[in-house]
Amino acid sequence: MGELSITLEELAQLAERWAAGHDGQRGALPSRIIDRLREPLARAWLNPEVVDAAEAYTFELHGAKIPPSTRKRPPPTPSRGRCQLLLVTKSKETLSILRPAFVLPVDWRPSKESGDSSLRLPRGLASFAEQVLRDVEVKGLSLHLPKEFEEAGVDLSGLEFGYESAWAALAAGAIIFDTQGPRSDVMATAAWRADADQSEKGLINRVEGVQEKLTAAAEVGGKIVFLPRENVADVEDWKDKNPGIGIGIKICFLSNAVTKPRAAVGELLQSLGIPPSQAAGDPFEDRCKYHEQMANEEADDYYRRELLAEACERLRRSTGDLNVCRLAFIASKSLAVPLLLASLFNPHHVLVLHDGNIDKSKLERLTDAIKAIGRDESAGPRGVQVVLCDKDRLVPDVARHVQDFEASTSGKLLVDLTTGYRAFNLALLESAPPDALKAFIHSPQKKDRPGAGQEELQFFPRRVEAPSPVTD
């Protein structure tokens, strides 16, 4: 415990003196309380009456007009490695000067050795932080009070809080450490319980003081708060009691299914701007769900990076080997379908048709992507022909291009009819040679693109499956 650390006994004494004072007769006591806690912590944790009284006292001392009260707590500031911990005030004796719960910012910082966390943290938090790092398998970090707290001399080493609920926030903060400026309005309070049978797995566990924490989060402008699913009833109760406060805050629940620690905070990470990834072990379904919500510009890259391989594999299982050597399709804004088909069939030659409405740079990006996707270096580059079709003469123009493609290449052709508008599709269908496979990707449409993970390859007209041989 540091020489300047505040203790529970001291806080209780200050609270007692505060309670003994009468309105406006407390003199410098509010200032003394703020001095003792130090301003950044005081503004976060003290009851607004105390801060107001200290401000009023200071202004009166300066002979200045007392400003109107600013009861709102300062909003948390984003910073690399910062976690917003929702902590509950333990001792009831201190509640006349302290809020029932408050947001304590702490920072993960790079560290050469484990156990390097700050000595000014509340007692026990540093060792808990080490445990969290082990849970999420992150190394080279240690936990500290924010710089502004350190510079102000905040020392919490004489105090103890319940830390189990800080698990989710600390875990997410450690995982996203390399991301600059995570959101400061996304908060979490959830404990972790390691599964006795599976050493690497466990589940999100319920926490205490949810209602006080939700109020504290709302007061500092928290927009999203993640809670254990087991605390649903507390949330309902809080909403009933605080109809006004609850409006601006979105409450999300962390699943209580047995899983790995990283996956347990997956949705929290997404809210913090970290997409789920295959490398981190996030489930395919979570990645598909994330893809659904993405803006079009980013969705293609994400699809290609995080979903394509598995989507392709699933599709391959249902389509079997069709021996497709050539692919023809109409260029569109989304790269997903062409990439999926190119990846699925690995054709040697590709014909890309467009009517001039598609952006040139997008077309180039599409061409480059198609050339490379799923292509083994030893097989050489995939031949991609990009052709412009006259909108006013679509049918003959498309037919001419397809014939040229047919003439210049060989092998089974698959004509994709998923993308493009109806007239363009009809022109392509009309132009397709009789022996070509005419197919389209069917899936529920999300934001003008196929829903990732739900793709099905369908043929036009429907292929009639050969009847199974009768054995008896």
Add this chain to the structure above:
Amino acid sequence: MHASHADGHEGFLYGSGDEESRQTLQSRAAEILSEVAGADSVLKKELLPEVFPVEAAVACGYCRLYGGDPPEFPFPEWLAMPAANRLQVLIEESSADAENLPAAWDAALPDEAEDLVASLLFARMDAWAAFETLDAAVEAGGDEALRERIEICQDTLANFDRVLWDRLAFVSTLAETQLLVNWRLSLAAPYRVPLPWWLNGTVEEAAVAVDRSIAVLKREIFGPPRAVPPTPTLPLPVAGPIRGRVQQIYAAAADGAASSSSLTPLYHWRSPNGSITARLHSPIGGPQVKLGTLLMEFYASNESTPHVLRGCMAVLGGQAAPIEWQTAGGAEVAKAEFPSAAIFDESAPELVVFPDADPWKLERV
């Protein structure tokens, strides 16, 4: 020449400025005036002891300075002229004493040396009191001759001040006595703002400057003090960023921009005996900022008001400010207001509170 000594009092008569002292003063003034009034014939008036009129003027003046009512006001005109005449002589004598102070100081024993300086400041206080009486007499309709006499007297007094100023290093030895504190405490509110130069911190600032000069001289003669391994402590506030904070608030105020007010003090000091803490406030932000001034607050460890500091003078970074009393938050608060130059020195500023004069310890708490 001062009234207390003339009466044979040892020490300081008007120390506490309380009701009892004011009554003593009034009685003293009344006593002198009744003796004067007893000499009711013109002839007898001429035979009055020379000292009586000026003593009466001084006694009545103190009544006013210390917040009491003089027994006779305005001062009788027929007494004013002899008082002014005698005052002129007394000030001239005091000026001569001040001129001769270095030689007298060298010749005196240590205790006597302090008395020599004190008697000069007593004379200056008496002169202030006498002028309060005489000025009031002129304003109440004194004749032209009296006005001219008083103007001459004031020129003599200005010369006395100049000589005293030249002897400031000697006068500053009184900063560590209770004398200046008592005078400040005794003054009635209208006379506290502004304080006269020997009570407004000038003497204490000179004392700090003399101490610094002596320290420099010692270093030149004996070399730097032997290095003592520092006790490991928490880092003290760094002067640069603190000055930056203040300048930022001033700059924002000068630009008319709103800046948030900080409740974090710029510095904390602890008194030598550890019982009192001084806290230098950040200027309050926004349009209400007092450009160029910083407020220091004193509080006792047990949150009680540090009454022991009443009338004391705080010197921060070589700049003096009287410790005053104010009500804030429904309680009495001791505070001092410094020019911001007090913290614009290169290093963290040193705080000394007179008359104790031991430096306070700069710390984080």
